[in-house]
Amino acid sequence: MKKVYYLKTCxxxxxxxxxxxxxxxFVLQDIKTExxxxxxxxxxxxxAxxxxxxxxxxxxxxxxxxLKNQTLTERDYKQYILxxxxxxxxPVIIVNDKIFVGNSAKTVEAAKLYIKSLNV
Known part of the structure; x- marks a missing residue:
């Protein structure tokens, strides 16, 4: 699977x-509209x-x-995301069995290197 969950307006x-x-x-899914x-x-x-x-x-x-002053459980995190x-x-980038979550420079670079390694 090659998929990206993102916001088109971001x-x-x-x-x-x-x-x-x-x-x-790659399948792109704008999570605001879908x-x-x-x-x-x-x-x-x-x-993840x-x-x-x-x-x-x-x-x-x-x-x-x-929410920062509350103790959240895995169930809470799931509920809020849904x-x-x-x-x-x-963005959440899924390439086969690898996942890259978020927009930190380190995460984006890791995703870029992994995708590039597949295209060699």
Whole structure:
């Protein structure tokens, strides 16, 4: 599977996608217009190891809902991500059995190197 979960309206996601120069075999899913399904989220969790690894603490709702002062469980992380797309750390890039979550320079570079290694 080659898939990217991202936000079309997010300039960071768009910049990262440009930098990755993905082949047409990648499926791009704009999570704002096409919601993440339970099955998709469970597949991401299986690769990432936890729902917490997929959860964004930078979300405005995270601050608005004062979630930082609550003890969240894996079940909570899953529920919040399914309830609102902003709770998913973006982009999520899946290449075969590898997953790259978020937009840190280190993560993006790792994704870029891995994708490049497949195209050699």
């Amino acid at each position: 300039s960071t996601c768009v910049r990262i996608l440009k930098a990755l120069n993905l082949s047409p075999e 919601e993440i399904t339970v099955k998709q989220l469970e597949e991401m969790k299986a690769l 190891g936890s729902y917490e690894a997929l959860f964004s603490r930078r979300s405005k709702l995270y601050k608005e809902m004062d 309830e609102h797309y902003t709770f998913l750390s973006r």
